[in-house]
Amino acid sequence: MKRTDYLSWDQYFMGIALLSAQRSKDDHTQVGACLVNDQNKILSVGYNGMPTGCNDDDMPWERDGEPLDTKYFYVCHAELNAILNYGGGSLDGARVYVTLFPCNECAKAIIQSGMKEVIYMQDKYADDDMTVASKKMFDMAGVTYRQFEPKDQTIELHL
Numbered sequence: 792m793k794r795t796d797y798l799s800w801d802q803y804f805m806g807i808a809l810l811s812a813q814r815s816k817d818d819h820t821q822v823g824a825c826l827v828n829d830q831n832k833i834l835s836v837g838y839n840g841m842p843t844g845c846n847d848d849d850m851p852w853e854r855d856g857e858p859l860d861t862k863y864f865y866v867c868h869a870e871l872n873a874i875l876n877y878g879g880g881s882l883d884g885a886r887v888y889v890t891l892f893p894c895n896e897c898a899k900a901i902i903q904s905g906m907k908e909v910i911y912m913q914d915k916y917a918d919d920d921m922t923v924a925s926k927k928m929f930d931m932a933g934v935t936y937r938q939f940e941p942k943d944q945t946i947e948l949h950l
């Protein structure tokens with residue numbers, strides 16, 4: 792008999808984004824992203840982390856303090872990492888599953904790389920200017936966005 796409780800495509804790709812987020816060393820916000828083409832093939836994944844060669848243990852992870860002593864100047868966002876991790880050429884028409892709504896910098900990278908849809912989970916910075924700017928750019932550029940609709944399905948991973 793055919794299984795009925797299998798994952799939908801959205802659950803599958805958001806699940807991969809959530810799992811990728813678990814690689815992040817950021818103790819406040821872990822973000823994961825999964826890029827998918829129109830044939831539901833995974834093109835790339837990423838999570839927020841320090842640039843290659845910048846030792847996680849030597850970099851700041853603080854949110855507050857002198858700007859140079861916080862993570863914000865250094866950390867590479869999940870979406871940007873996923874885009875840069877893709878070695879296969881064009882991302883035209885692809886969609887991105889991301890656990891947090893893209894910031895304005897990632898929104899620019901998403902638009903410029905030709906992606907057409909953003910599926911996000913959280914939007915906890917919706918009132919911040921950077922998110923307002925992201926949505927303004929997506930609207931103008933014809934990039935659609937929608938919130939992932941959880942079906943309350945639990946997956947346990949014993950690792």
Ligand SMILES: Nc1ccn([C@H]2C[C@H](O)[C@@H](COP(=O)(O)O)O2)c(=O)n1
Pocket residue numbers: 817819820821822838839840854862866867868869870891892893894897
């Ligand atoms: N769409 C996003 C938004 C944020 N990030 C990263 C950047 C930081 O590591 C963290 C946000 O830190 P917070 O200000 O919440 O302490 O999330 C990302 O990768 N993608």
Ligand SMILES: [Zn+2]
Pocket residue numbers: 868869870893894895896897898
């Ligand atoms: Zn970003």
